[in-house]
Amino acid sequence: MQTQNRKTEHLHIACSENVQFREKTTGLEKIGFKGMDLEYKTLPEINKKEIDLKTSFLGKKFSAPIMVEAITGGCEEARQINRDIAAACEELGLGMGLGSMRAMIENPAMKETYFVRDVAPSIFVAGNIGAAQLLNYPIEKIEKALCAIQADALAIHLNAAQEALQKEGDTNFKGVISAIEKISAKLSKPVFVKEVGHGIGFSVAKKLAKTKIMAIDVAGAGGTSWTGIDSLRGNKEIGETFWDYGIATAESIVECRRAFKKKIIASGGIRTGLDAAKAIALGADLCGIALPVLKAQQAEGKQGVKKYLEKIIEELKIAMFLSGVKNLKQLKKVKITRNNR
Numbered sequence: 001m002q003t004q005n006r007k008t009e010h011l012h013i014a015c016s017e018n019v020q021f022r023e024k025t026t027g028l029e030k031i032g033f034k035g036m037d038l039e040y041k042t043l044p045e046i047n048k049k050e051i052d053l054k055t056s057f058l059g060k061k062f063s064a065p066i067m068v069e070a071i072t073g074g075c076e077e078a079r080q081i082n083r084d085i086a087a088a089c090e091e092l093g094l095g096m097g098l099g100s101m102r103a104m105i106e107n108p109a110m111k112e113t114y115f116v117r118d119v120a121p122s123i124f125v126a127g128n129i130g131a132a133q134l135l136n137y138p139i140e141k142i143e144k145a146l147c148a149i150q151a152d153a154l155a156i157h158l159n160a161a162q163e164a165l166q167k168e169g170d171t172n173f174k175g176v177i178s179a180i181e182k183i184s185a186k187l188s189k190p191v192f193v194k195e196v197g198h199g200i201g202f203s204v205a206k207k208l209a210k211t212k213i214m215a216i217d218v219a220g221a222g223g224t225s226w227t228g229i230d231s232l233r234g235n236k237e238i239g240e241t242f243w244d245y246g247i248a249t250a251e252s253i254v255e256c257r258r259a260f261k262k263k264i265i266a267s268g269g270i271r272t273g274l275d276a277a278k279a280i281a282l283g284a285d286l287c288g289i290a291l292p293v294l295k296a297q298q299a300e301g302k303q304g305v306k307k308y309l310e311k312i313i314e315e316l317k318i319a320m321f322l323s324g325v326k327n328l329k330q331l332k333k334v335k336i337t338r339n340n341r
């Protein structure tokens, strides 16, 4: 019940308050070419209509390198939110993450609030669990939950900053890396690790590289602040101190790319297709978005989500056109510099 209430409160606060970082930015605005955006090829010498955004991730095809990040599951509102997002992603050929399966492991009746396979039979869908819960649940329980919702992969979220700000937070992170090692070796589905909006740096990515995880989702600072959300849930004084805490998304992508050779998802404050193009040029394979998608769903349901994601895809295409690149492989090679603009 406590988990369910917390989930509902998180959704309400995220939708009704300003929960983004205040001063700290993603750093993507500093990424460009000699102080500009991506290098503007005034003579692109390509046909925009021929730009190919297709990619694949952990065995599933994507029509564009975009996924909706883990948002919810385990409370009444979650059911419609997940179904609208899933149906929009299915129509567009994009992937999605479901929220933490903790509520469903505690109360199996909650499965219905996560299950989307009837409206999204073919896309990539990731199940989700918190690092702290990894220590409490046997692998078989997690495997069973993943099977029940027919997920393609498991995302493990590292959310020490968020837990530290919750009055009821789970702050025992002793043994998490060895639990990640074990589950990534044993689970029948691929495992990836994500933050929730405060970033992953070089030394942690290096440790993760020694496990069998298949991807890192940086979920860096500059977008939704989880210390901010939990500050608004009650821990105001301390929450203020840590509101802008974490590793900016651009830094996190660069540091994870240096330490980790498999797939990288850029997320945390990705708000336009131009942000996505910069993140890919910095080394990401895929980009993830959470808060604006939730807001689009709340405003206009499935159509709202679809419209928002179509805008992101079109912006990404334009950014690639103006950089003179016709596929993601070429985008990764676009020349970039970091400036202090």
Ligand SMILES: Cc1cc2nc3c(=O)[nH]c(=O)nc-3n(C[C@H](O)[C@H](O)[C@H](O)COP(=O)(O)O)c2cc1C
Binding pocket: 010, 011, 014, 069, 070, 071, 072, 098, 099, 100, 128, 155, 156, 157, 194, 195, 196, 197, 219, 222, 223, 224, 267, 268, 269, 270, 288, 289, 290, 291, 292, 294
């Ligand atoms: C309402 C809400 C609920 C979320 N719940 C989860 C969750 O259960 N598990 C998780 O790994 N991340 C969760 N996240 C974090 C997102 O997956 C994402 O990493 C983060 O919000 C940063 O992306 P953004 O700046 O585009 O929102 C949640 C985000 C929002 C907005």
